[in-house]
Amino acid sequence: MIDAVLSMSGMALAAGIGLGFAAKKFYVQADPLGEKLVGALPGSNCGNCGFPGCQAYADALVASGADGNVAINLCTPGGTPTIKQIADILGVEPVAAKTDHGPRVAYIDEARCIGCTACIKACPVDAIVGANKQSHTVIVSWCTDCEACVEPCPVDCIDMVPVVTSLYDWRWEKPAGPNAQVAA
């Protein structure tokens, strides 16, 4: 009798310790969805989506799940590529961008700029250079198309202009494939 009790409790103890150890050792971080979404978003926390930052938008998307309470096309700087990535991660159909204007960058009309530094303070990625009473300008390759600088400008001298494709970022078209309509 005592043998059986001892052996059973011994085995239970061993299994318990083993399982406890394994749970610690092989712990898997739950829900990588939010992390993935944050990775897909531009990360400039511009707030154009209506949430206080990219993390908040990602959290809201995770919380809404597949119900679609939160639209997946709210990120304007990311545009269509970001919408596609979010749709991939959430496993839903991509939707059209809110405004389909392609990539743009901020452009400061230097003749009108009064050098107030308001836009410099607003830019989340430090893409605007200038100093007090000196004309400001945008570092085009750093601009993320978040429009954060447009609103604060007191003289309204910032416009969002479409990015011009240069020789250096031009891409080959994919061939149309065998089912394409042959041009007459």
Next chain:
Amino acid sequence: MLGSFHGGVHPHGNKGMASHKAIEPLPMPQRLYVPLHQHAGQPCDPCVTVGQKVLKGEEIGRSDAWVSTPIHAPTSGTVVGIEEYPAGHPSGLTMLTVVIDPDGEDRWSDSIAGIADPMNAEPAVIQERIRWAGIVGLGGAVYPSFIKMTPPKGKKVETLLINGAECEPYLTSDERVMVERAKETIAGIEIMMHTLPTSKCVIGIEDNKPEAIKAMTEAARSYNGIRVQPMPAMYPQGARQQLVEAITGKQVPSGARLVDIGLLVHNVTTAYSIYEAVVHGKPLITRVVTVSGRGIAKPANLETLLGTPIRNLIDHCGGMKPGVRKVILGGPMMGLAVDNLDVPVVKGIAGVLALLQNEIVDKPEQPCIRCGRCVQACPMSLVPSEMAWRAKVNQLDVMPELHLNDCIECGSCGFVCPSNIPLVQYFRYAKLAIQADRRAQKKLDMDKARTKAKAARVEQEKLEKERQKEAMKAAMAARKKAAAEAAPAEAAPAAPAAPATETVAAAVATDAAPVAEGAAALSDAESKAARAARAAQAARAARAAKAAKEQA
């Protein structure tokens, strides 16, 4: 013993139209359009201004980057513009271009001078000369030659291979250079061997150019270590990996450089340009261009100034016959079709072809029938069919496993495909799409890093401000305390032991006249304290007045 490379195809050579035509200089065009990016690597910045007079061979563009080469004025004249101008690029987009109006004198710059005794010159002097002269690989890759002529530390070039294969159909410019300028080319090769240094050189020439083989063998006879190797014609034998395999039997490992296996390949015309630069001091401002194709009235090999619009070349050759379907820069296998005949000749363009309907394939793409001919034809031992299927459905992440980057875009796969699948188009699409994705990801990462940095900085500034505020508050308190201590000394008779607040009041109460004199006599610190106390009192009075007003 001569071997062969894997795969390969036998397109019709079509070289007979121009191969017997001696090189003739093209008359000076009305205007030259010299693009500032004619080489692999960083584009040049212009170093002339609009309106400036330039002499032939003067530098007009340079870059500080290592992988870059300068651009020179092809003739003497006036710079009339530095502007965006259409480039010979499949996109049809523009590039920064220096526009020069020739003055007709064609006068060389005074600084043009050769190196007196190149065979005894330091290699570094010759390497610098090759860099200055803007010499790039003229076989089409346009990689700066001075970098290839400077072997990395610890590496040695055992054998210099000179590429005279010219395996692209139609093109005969290298052939004519070998036939007519064999002596100079061999002298250039000798300079290269001295510079590297190496004692062995093999010149590979396809056997469809017997005249070139004869001329080069003749010219190389008096040199030890230079050997001319005839090779059976096969496309793409002029690609460096294939030339290496055909001549030495070695395969270049994926991702490795030729110098890693002790070899170096230079184009034969590059060797000629090196001769011109080192011996005569002439930068690369001209090249031989084959104008051919059944759509050209009189095919020719033209010595052309860089920057000449291709329209001038075609017009000089009697213009185009009716029914031309495609104008191609380069050869028919790897060249690029252009719509605009105003694009200029640049360093990498060996030919301008006008092709008729019967010289091109424009049948619609059919589904793949899994015949495997592309796999057999691929000289890089890749599986083109699978790469194309993957590219078609944008599975770009598997491309590294399929070694997409080893593809040399020779077009052999598309050439043999019975379904007319434009395989190389798929690979070009995939390569640039992968590059673009990588760029976008990099920008995203940088954006995030910048956002973080700015947020941290703003936070830091806020903390700093708060600290300053605290410090000011502390200073204020200290001053108040000082004032409190000073006040009794000042107004001792009035309230010697009064609490601080009352002391302040007392101090201000006595403000009227008598203390003024006393205050003047006080030390600086004390007068400050008194002033602070006065200000505090005034503020309190104002507050009281306001409160009274509100009550009223």
